[in-house]
Amino acid sequence: PTALVCTNAGRLVWQEELDVSFTETLALWQEHPGFTFHPINDLRAPIASGTYPTRGMVMVPASMNSIASVANGLSSNLLLRAADVCLKETRRLVLVPRESPLHSIHLENMLKLSRMGAVILTPEPAFYLKPKSVEDVVRFVVARIMVALNLDEELPENLQYGEDNGSNEWQN
Known part of the structure; x- marks a missing residue:
């Protein structure tokens, strides 16, 4: 099953970028x-409850405001509460920040979360795979998220760096 929570800012970004x-x-x-949407x-x-079984959570994109809130135990909405539940129940929490540059408070909050067990997964493109489109880059980041959530064991072979120095061809 998949549960979705989206902030108001997330809805605006969705419209602008997609x-x-x-x-x-x-x-x-x-x-x-198996799909459920929950209002923020x-x-x-x-x-919002630790007694509800989940395999983990991904927050993408994770704003620095949300990262700061989770790092400091503030859970004023469902997104933040669900992340807090993942940490307290030692479930996978994958945070995909999208801001740059970062200053020391951003880095300290991410370090704090990493020490608590969260995975900080930055959405870097795999240039060694020679992506041909934005969709190729997105597909790679999504595959990395699936591995970080333990939903896939490893990246698909065509997305792994190999002895051929990354001359893998993108497959749809």
Whole structure:
């Protein structure tokens, strides 16, 4: 099963970067069994409780505001509470920050989270694979997230650095 929580800022970024409204995308996803959307302020959602079993959580993109909140135990909305639950229950929490440059407070918050067991996964492109499109880069980052969540054992072979020095061809 997949549960989705999206901040108001996340909805704006969605529209700007994907040229499709969050509402339209959500309508398509809600047709799939096992998919649940929870409003950002629904602190009674199952994922707000440590007794609700999950395999982990990914926060992508993770704003520095959300990272700071999670690092300091502030859980004023469902997204932050679900992340807090993952930490306290020692479940995988993968944070994908997207801001740059970073200053020392950002780095200290990410270090604090890493020490608590969170995975900080920066969305770097694998240039050694010679991506041909933005979709190739996104596919690589998503594959890394799946491995970090322990949902996949390793990157697909075509996304691994090999003895051929990265001359792998992108496969769809």
